[in-house]
Amino acid sequence: MKDIFRGELVRITNEEPDVVAKASVRWQLDSEYGRLLDSESIHLFSEKAIKNWIEKNSESIKPERYQFSVRTLAEDKLIGFFGLYVELIHSEAWVGIGIGERDFWSKGYGTDMMNVCLRYAFLELGVQRVSLGLHEYNPRALRSYEKAGFKLEGRTRKDVLREGKRTDTFWMGILRDEWMAQNGAAL
Amino acid sequence: MNEILKGKFVRLSAYDPKEMSNAFSRWNRNSEYIRLLNSSMGPLQSPKRAEKWMDEEVGEMSPASYYFTIRTLEDDKLIGELGLDVVDWSGRDAFVGLGIGETEYWSKGYGTDIMNVLLQFAFMEVNLRRVTLTVFEYNPRAIRSYEKAGFRHEGRLRQLLNKEGKRWDMFYMGILREEWLERNTVQG
Numbered sequence: 001m002k003d004i005f006r007g008e009l010v011r012i013t014n015e016e017p018d019v020v021a022k023a024s025v026r027w028q029l030d031s032e033y034g035r036l037l038d039s040e041s042i043h044l045f046s047e048k049a050i051k052n053w054i055e056k057n058s059e060s061i062k063p064e065r066y067q068f069s070v071r072t073l074a075e076d077k078l079i080g081f082f083g084l085y086v087e088l089i090h091s092e093a094w095v096g097i098g099i100g101e102r103d104f105w106s107k108g109y110g111t112d113m114m115n116v117c118l119r120y121a122f123l124e125l126g127v128q129r130v131s132l133g134l135h136e137y138n139p140r141a142l143r144s145y146e147k148a149g150f151k152l153e154g155r156t157r158k159d160v161l162r163e164g165k166r167t168d169t170f171w172m173g174i175l176r177d178e179w180m181a182q183n184g185a186a187l
Numbered sequence: 188m189n190e191i192l193k194g195k196f197v198r199l200s201a202y203d204p205k206e207m208s209n210a211f212s213r214w215n216r217n218s219e220y221i222r223l224l225n226s227s228m229g230p231l232q233s234p235k236r237a238e239k240w241m242d243e244e245v246g247e248m249s250p251a252s253y254y255f256t257i258r259t260l261e262d263d264k265l266i267g268e269l270g271l272d273v274v275d276w277s278g279r280d281a282f283v284g285l286g287i288g289e290t291e292y293w294s295k296g297y298g299t300d301i302m303n304v305l306l307q308f309a310f311m312e313v314n315l316r317r318v319t320l321t322v323f324e325y326n327p328r329a330i331r332s333y334e335k336a337g338f339r340h341e342g343r344l345r346q347l348l349n350k351e352g353k354r355w356d357m358f359y360m361g362i363l364r365e366e367w368l369e370r371n372t373v374q375g
Contacts, residue, residue, distance in 0.1 A: 063251060063276045088250045088276055089314055126277035 002187075004119055007112040012068040012120075015078065017058070020069060021051035023078050027100030036138050037098045039160045039169070064088060066125070070113050072104070079104045082117050084125065091128040093121045106140060114148040118179055123187075128176045135160060136168040149182050150174045191311055192255075194304040196297050199255035199269065202245065207256060208237035210265055214288030223326050224286045226348055226357070251276070253313070257287070257301055266292045269305060271313070279316035281309060294328060302336035310367050317363050323348060324355040337370050338362045 005012050025047040027033055034042045045053075057067070066084040071077060080099035086092070095117055099110055121130050132150065134141050142152075150172040158166035192199045212234045214220055232240075245254045250273070257267040267287035274280050283305060287298055309315045320338065322329050325348075338360040346354035 063273075086276070088273075089312075091279075091314065124277065126279070 007116040009112040015069040017051045017054040021047045093127045110144045111147045131173045194300040196300045202256045204238045204241045208234040211237040298332040299335045319361045
């Protein structure tokens with residue numbers, strides 16, 4: 001069987017909480033990153049608070065939650081993360097993904113991460129679909145998710161207020177059959 | 188949509204820790220019941236201890252674990268209990284355990300009715316792919332009932348049990364979603 005923890009450019013890892021906290025405390029200073037990541041207002045947390053939060057979340061192993069750090073294969077550098085939240089009854093997973101190291105933006109790392117993520121979701125967790133949401137003002141992510149096979153399924157209009165402007169949230173999804181049609185031959 | 192928690196003779200109900208712990212300690216005095224239910228003899232449990240167990244273990248809300256009490260439709264009498272635990276979400280397999288503590292309800296079709304309701308819940312609500320159970324060789328009544336509900340024999344652990352100086356096998360039985368669907372016309 002293939003090493004499902006490895007893509008073309010990155011591998012996924014489980015880091016010690018203090019390693020993730022150290023990286024996150026630096027990434028959060030990039031306000032553009034924070035605004036692309038979610039619709040929370042920008043926060044700056046202490047390294048200790050982040051570490052505590054990570055430790056609390058990893059206390060128990062749950063079949064709903066899967067969280068990974070991402071390292072580059074070339075430099076073994078910690079550049080980002082992704083997480084899957086599974087709606088167990090309906091066999092659907094929601095994905096959150098981010099590259100905190102902006103030097104690694106627009107170079108195919110995100111798409112590679114998402115490919116690893118989808119392979120894990122469909123082949124290991126066995127879910128029937130994967131869903132995500134993103135901001136209208138994040139065309140780079142939209143393009144990357146499309147490359148990974150996601151389809152734009154809808155939008156909630158003007159639900160996010162950023163810098164005095166209301167913007168839409170896009171909702172995307174990919175079905176197991178679609179993913180298998182694209183990737184099944186290589187298995 | 189169907190009323191999925193109700194069968195011909197019984198319904199699945201929520202547990203009341205007080206009522207259940209009292210029932211437990213009464214049912215547990217019947218050594219035959221315990222032997223049919225579990226492979227280990229286990230201590231006789233006080234109502235208090237049973238209630239503590241229910242609060243701590245059963246009370247935890249989770250999509251992986253379901254616990255029901257069983258009541259008759261006719262007189263709303265508490266006659267048994269039922270647990271469904273999802274073992275593996277990628278395979279969508281769950282393990283079922285079922286017991287009728289009130290012995291006057293044995294051999295009258297209640298067990299099969301309970302299992303039919305449980306399977307409907309497992310396949311139509313939890314969307315499982317298969318349901319698994321184990322049963323002891325010395326419990327032919329249960330084996331027959333599970334067969335009637337659609338379970339198939341899948342394997343056995345030979346001479347696992349030692350009861351009254353004799354060795355007995357433990358059987359594994361299972362039913363797949365497709366098999367259940369084939370047997371049950373679903374209206375929806």
